[in-house]
């Protein structure tokens with residue numbers, strides 16, 4: 001399977017045009033995945049179904065109880081931002097995509113934020129996400145959006161993984177993270193640490209502010225599940241609805257709404273095309289990318305270094321070659337055609353199957369895509 005998939009993601013030229021690597025991947029994957037699909041049986045994880053239902057129910061219940069102590073709201077907001085960054089900056093941009101380097105103080109802070117977010121240990125989160133990038137919308141994609149909105153949003157957490165997810169997950173390179181003693185320790189103590197940081201501490205702070213245990217418990221679950229739903233929107237909404245300025249042939253989209261609520265992770269078409277870019281999007285507007293603002297601040301402090309991004313010319317060429325026409329650069333296509341300009345947009349390799357900076361499939365030729373700040 002790995003051999004076939006590796007073959008299929010190479011770019012081939014047909015009639016003078018680069019044929020999209022996904023076309024090959026899907027054609028061959030479908031044949032090859034038939035066996036895997038046949039062996040897949042829906043296996044519901046009832047514990048997760050009950051837990052997620054309870055948390056959503058308790059969060060809804062909290063909406064019908066007016067706020068008495070605004071200090072608890074301030075704590076909730078602060079917690080939301082910190083735990084959100086624990087996913088977007090820590091788990092996603094730093095550990096999964098290796099899009100910048102952090103000194104030991106920042107790294108410790110990021111691990112704490114990620115633990116506070118109470119999702120999964122970094123080692124689990126990053127494995128799922130690297131496989132998602134390399135095998136987007138195939139059986140090997142943990143949040144395969146071809147199975148519909150509900151599955152890609154939260155349903156994937158309610159059933160056992162497809163055998164292909166497990167198979168490819170074992171093969172994806174995780175050596176950089178698995179050899180990190182900090183992450184091994186985090187995984188070992190994740191459940192008690194996450195329980196204390198995400199539940200015990202905020203609830204205790206709320207009680208200190210004067211709230212009753214029941215009220216603050218339910219309101220904390222509201223804060224927790226809202227952030228989770230915002231993050232899940234990246235896998236669901238930003239794989240179904242929105243524009244595709246950089247590559248119209250893949251499912252990820254650019255969504256301003258998701259960019260705002262998911263602290264900058266909504267520029268998902270861009271992100272899948274250039275997954276090593278620490279900004280995960282082109283817009284310089286921090287309002288739609290709070291995570292970039294934080295990384296830039298850390299760089300200004302000297303705590304974050306070697307921020308990876310993409311040269312403007314590479315972005316422009318990619319837009320001209322595979323964009324859906326919604327990017328301002330796309331207007332140049334008409335000018336090029338009208339002027340009989342022989343400029344070919346580009347013949348570079350497609351990049352959306354890389355999981356980020358350090359993927360062993362990146363070769364020295366691909367480094368022209370990377371600009372280090």
Ligand SMILES: [Zn+2]
Nearest residue numbers: 092129271275
């Ligand atoms: Zn990603």
Ligand SMILES: [Zn+2]
Nearest residue numbers: 234235252268
């Ligand atoms: Zn995605």
